[in-house]
Amino acid sequence: MVVAEGGMDRGHAVMVARAPRPDGPFEGCPGNPVLSAAGTGWPEQNLGRADLGEADGGTALVCLGVRPVGLAKAFSPLGRGTFLADVDWVDDWPRARLTELPPAPAEEVSYDLGAPDALTNPIWIAVRQLPVAVAPPTPDGLLIRRTSGHTGLDGSRPAFVGRRQQH
Structure with missing residues (x-):
């Protein structure tokens, strides 16, 4: 299960959990959040609302985020956009790596x-x-x-x- 957490602003994050059955019980990924820009100086911020999928023979995570501009980095003229991250699997859990374009x-x-x-x-x-x-x-x-x-x-x-x- 892939979920968004932390609101839709700077604390936005992608969390993962898994279960043996659709109704649980769920176990949270020990590396949660698997992707977040919170507290970073990344040009991409507010990353969340994600899903996993196959891409070029591997796994990718697609999510929403913004590229804020200006001195305060508080304004994003393009609004929310779609971002793609490569995924590494560590101990059978996904770990996303945002690719800098x-x-x-x-x-x-x-x-x-x-x-x-x-x-x-x-x-x-x-x-x-x-x-x-x-x-x-x-x-x-x-x-x-x-x-x-x-x-x-x-x-x-x-x-x-x-x-x-x-x-």
Whole structure:
């Protein structure tokens, strides 16, 4: 059994227990938590909500976490993301090793926002509607307009088009 413990913030952790039958009695892993970033300076934090699975001939642990930024490391602009950890088996218990990924390279992008298909790429987003419904392409670029149904940013259907954060 793989469970989350410690809340969803800095104390979040992955715990493991096993039993001879689904109804127990359960024995906790002596190495619990099998994965936690609590008290570490790792760039990944709040790791939890995990599951074990097979990957490339071995075992992997997939979990949720965040990559906080800023001086206080309290803000995560991408929200919770999915992380993958390799798993070693020690005395028949899993022990997760979070794999450090290299940072994504800086990306320079250029878009022809006047093209008829300018907003068909899924990197473009709008709130509760398709981006093209908010900002139809014109030969001069996108025209974001407030029409009936489109409201300000505090409304239910804001006249907003954005590009998804990827890194």
